[in-house]
Amino acid sequence: MGGQLLKLYPDATGWDREEIDATDFPTLRARLTSLDPLPGAVVNCVAFNDVDGAEDRREQAFLLNAALPGALARITAELGVPLVHFSTNYVFDGARDEYAEADEPAPLSVYGRSKLAGERSIAESGGAWYVVRTAVIFGPKGESALSKKSFVDIMLDLSKKRSSIEVVSDEINNLTYAPDLAAATRGLLEAAPPSGIYHLTNSGGASWYECAAETFRIAGRNVSAIPVPAARFPRKARRPAKALLRNTKQPALRPWQDALREFLKWGGPPGLPSGR
Numbered sequence: 436m437g438g439q440l441l442k443l444y445p446d447a448t449g450w451d452r453e454e455i456d457a458t459d460f461p462t463l464r465a466r467l468t469s470l471d472p473l474p475g476a477v478v479n480c481v482a483f484n485d486v487d488g489a490e491d492r493r494e495q496a497f498l499l500n501a502a503l504p505g506a507l508a509r510i511t512a513e514l515g516v517p518l519v520h521f522s523t524n525y526v527f528d529g530a531r532d533e534y535a536e537a538d539e540p541a542p543l544s545v546y547g548r549s550k551l552a553g554e555r556s557i558a559e560s561g562g563a564w565y566v567v568r569t570a571v572i573f574g575p576k577g578e579s580a581l582s583k584k585s586f587v588d589i590m591l592d593l594s595k596k597r598s599s600i601e602v603v604s605d606e607i608n609n610l611t612y613a614p615d616l617a618a619a620t621r622g623l624l625e626a627a628p629p630s631g632i633y634h635l636t637n638s639g640g641a642s643w644y645e646c647a648a649e650t651f652r653i654a655g656r657n658v659s660a661i662p663v664p665a666a667r668f669p670r671k672a673r674r675p676a677k678a679l680l681r682n683t684k685q686p687a688l689r690p691w692q693d694a695l696r697e698f699l700k701w702g703g704p705p706g707l708p709s710g711r
Contacts, residue, residue: 439574439617448474451579457481458498460506467510476624477511478519479504482550484583486525489546490671500549505556512562517630519620524570524608526551529675535683536568536632543673554632565623566632567616568680571646574613574698587695590647594656604644604662607677609636612694619688626685634680637691649692653699 448470450457457463467477481499483489489496504520511518525547526540542548557564573585584592593600619635641649648660665674682688 439613443617443621452581457503460503463506464510468514473514474516476517476519477507478620479507480521482521483546486544486546486674487671489544489549493545493549496545496549497552500546501552501556504553505560508557508560508562508564511564512560515562517563517565517624517627518557518560519565519567519624520553520557522550522554522566522568522632523547524568524678524680525675526554526568527675527678529678532677533679533681534634535681536634543675546672562630564630567620567623568632568634569611569616569636570609570678570680572611572613572616573695586643586646587650587698590650591654591656594651594654594658597658599659599661600647601661601663601667602642602644602647603665603668604642605664605676606674607640607642607679609640609680610646610691610695611636611688612691612698615688615694619685623685628684631684633684634682635685635688636680636682637688637694639690639692640677640679641691646691646695649695650699653696 450466455463455466467474481503483492483496483499485492504518507520508518523546524534525544526542527534527538527547528541528543530541531538540547540551540554542551554566557566571586573587576582576584576588590600590602615637616635623633623635642662644660644662650656651658651660665676688694
């Protein structure tokens with residue numbers, strides 16, 4: 436995701452984990468305040484996103500997902516520049532199926548609680564800020580060797596080894612194409628609306644099974660997706676069965692199927708490396 440934003444802002448400064456310890460808050464503040472000129476905005480792409488791992492690594496999850504965003508918000512408030520931070524649909528419990536930006540969160544997992552704590556720390560900072568909630572990001576893989584594979588790439592890898600794949604059919608999420616999210620984030624910064632929470636995902640929702648089946652269809656893979664309940668794969672963290680993010684504030688992004696087709700057929704928009 437960070438790489439996509441740097442492509443949209445070629446003059447931007449980007450720091451990866453090898454270049455700065457973002458949890459060393461005094462050093463982080465010194466690095467940001469030393470930039471000349473000061474940035475027009477700070478976009479935080481750091482996160483602890485191992486949903487199940489957070490159950491056993493609560494301290495690290497809250498450090499990266501709550502303490503760090505809070506520290507960044509205080510620094511950017513001091514500098515007078517807006518902060519963009521990415522959050523998740525997992526701040527909701529799924530009891531209502533769809534959620535607008537103002538709906539009350541009720542996370543089911545340590546991961547969800549850590550992300551909600553980050554949202555609230557940012558809101559208390561007093562500066563200009565945008566919390567962008569999104570879900571199930573896919574797209575060109577990050578350049579770092581530690582970049583995680585998206586669900587789409589995991590399914591493509593498995594399709595090379597198996598003729599059928601069991602995929603969860605009773606958990607439904609939005610899907611989000613990283614280049615589309617980056618462009619929408621840029622649009623948000625350029626529009627400069629009031630500080631607050633914004634939902635940005637590709638339009639529509641799908642189960643993991645539906646996403647896998649569409650991936651195999653578009654990619655021309657001769658493999659069958661078999662729908663199974665989430666109970667088929669026991670996991671440490673509870674997940675909402677259906678927590679679709681409803682965008683009520685910003686222009687709608689294109690349907691996830693169209694974005695998936697672009698990624699699988701052409702590897703992304705012009706200027707991006709082919710993902711296939």
